[in-house]
Amino acid sequence: MWGRLTFLLAALVIARPALADPPEPVQPAPVEPAQPPVEPAQLPPADAPPGPDDDMPDDVGGLERGDPDAVLHEDNEFGPLILIERVDITGNTATQAEIIRRALPLSPGDVLHSSDRRLRDARFKVLALGFFRDVSLAIHKGSVRGQVVIEVHVVERGTLVLNRLWFGSTDLTRWWAGADVGERNLLGLGIAVGGGFIYAHHGDFGGARDQYAAELRASVSSVRSSRWGTSWAATLVHGSEPFRATCDDVPATQMQPQCAFDYRRLGVRIGATYDVSALTRLSFGVRAEAIDANLPAAPIRDVGGVPVAVDLHLDPGASRVVTASVGFDRDTRPDPILPHAGNRFAVSAELGSTFFGGSYDYATIFGSFEQYWPIAGDHHALAVKLAGGVVVGDAPRFDRIHIADVDHMLTPRALGLVLSTAAPLSILGTRADKPMYGDLGGSATVEYVFQLFRGSGKKAVYGGDVFVGAGVWGLAERSDLRARDAGLFASLPIDVYLDAGLRLDTDIGVFELAIANALGRLR
């Protein structure tokens, strides 16, 4: 089967015609013989239309050897000076005109050249709201000579978004299904709302029960056209958490969890964002969460015939999590869906404390960095992706790093629910009993991206990339790193993963179809 897949991908690569190179040319033709020097073309007077035989200006002074970094002078302005008398918004039926006006980089009273960059940028500032299929601008005469009316015509689009679909089947969960949907422009007010729900039917697993989780969200990306945004989210989790311990008379000698305990989480998050620049954002948040966990009295594991206490990283009964967080995000990728250039850097730190009224004192730092380099023209790219985190202190179980966070070939958590107990594939032969949760983890991936095709926007499928990647992941409890009872390599809590798939950018959304993702729905 793998051979067939390789063949299929190879066939796609081979079948694709070279776009950068012209086909085999016809026979070379000689340049026509040297002509007597021609007189520089006469430019017409500024107010004269060119006749049919007019030449373009004949200036050769600028010819130089190839300079791929040649930059045009973009801010040169010409054309008449205009005073903006009024801005008219047309075409909007749901979106309030004020939302559009706030996004514009110009306003009545501004004086500028009609070629001013702000007039060109205005279209994209409005498109960046994400509410419109198209935006066009036009200038009309105002009431007095020199004054103009700017017309901004918008074509609205559906702003309902299907953010996530969850489905699959594993030993722990006989089946699960769920979806996360959102509306990005509620009642035309520019407010984004959304929510997700997932239900998971438990499998034949000691102590497990059906799980469900829900989340409701609302956010405003720009409050009254300022750089500040705000967000709110409420969550409910009715879960069943697998763990490695002896239960129901089944000794926990295997690497996979054998039983589960019940818990419930009810929480709220309030956040604020600040756009430092068009591509850089700071975020701040607070979170309060109530946890009710029905923990086993004294969970133990049998490790080589020795009973060892298991730390489930939760207080029994009722407890609270109260945190404050700060984050930074910078994304310079021109195309975040099919990236071939640019980078994204994100880091977030969260502090939970009994000082805030919580039951846990801890801190977490998560970060990620992705860099894409185009290679051999525009059709290939190489990416390096780094992601990692560290948890310090007495963090609740759910805020620790789960093994599926770092090993892409495992079933990821969905709305906080653990849906699989599959052990990671042991490819390197390193430490066998890698933890389900850790306080130190990360992954490093190298990915090759091949551009399968690109459209101009008139097609339903705008573009597609094939990608192949490999990476190293690691997850550990720092306490486990202090001592080892095997050789260094056999004790390392790391392994590798492989992935390959297809990314599609279409007019109904974006899709990533990957082998690792498919594995995660079935194991």
Next chain:
Amino acid sequence: VRRAVAALAAAAAVAIAAAPARAEDKPEYQHMRFLEHGDVLTMSTEPPGGIGKLFDAAAYDALGTGIRSTVVIRIQVTPRDSNDPVVEQLIERSVVYDVWDENYKLQLEERGGITKLQVKFHADALKWLTAIDDLPVAPLNLLPPNKVFVLRLVVELNPVSKETLAEVRRWLSQGGSGGLDRGGTFFGSFVSVFYNPKIAEADRVLRIYSQPFYRPQS
């Protein structure tokens, strides 16, 4: 694993079905006229070629909106068997309609300098934006006799900077997910379904290449 491979194969089939979109990227062959003028090589497009097709009806109408329209022409002369340009040149031509004077203000910019002019009629504005007639493309001393070259043109209408593109699509990567899958923000990938209009890198792009040519030994 079998199911995963089957899913991927299905996705590949979708991609293949969409492959006609590639045609829009294909460079187009045009016969061009090359002349030696003094110590430079000049080039002219020949009917029915040229870059006029850059403008469809909507783009043509947009010349009269008063908003700047810009044509950027990148000209490369490369050896026939290489993609490395011997000479590269960038030309930018812009026009804005003056709603009060009711004429078109043009600015033609190349490395030799900037030329400004104005014309009365819509069609003339288009002509100045798209005419390629005896355009100097290379000093002759960079084109050894009997060596075969190809001229390539990439012509963009209203190109968009990469930073602007990133800004317009930024909301796609920031997601709307709340707090429960925080780890996924850093470690995971995403799939999303929504009405997704394409913001292209330019309103229209033409890629053109010439017949191979050489300078005969004199």
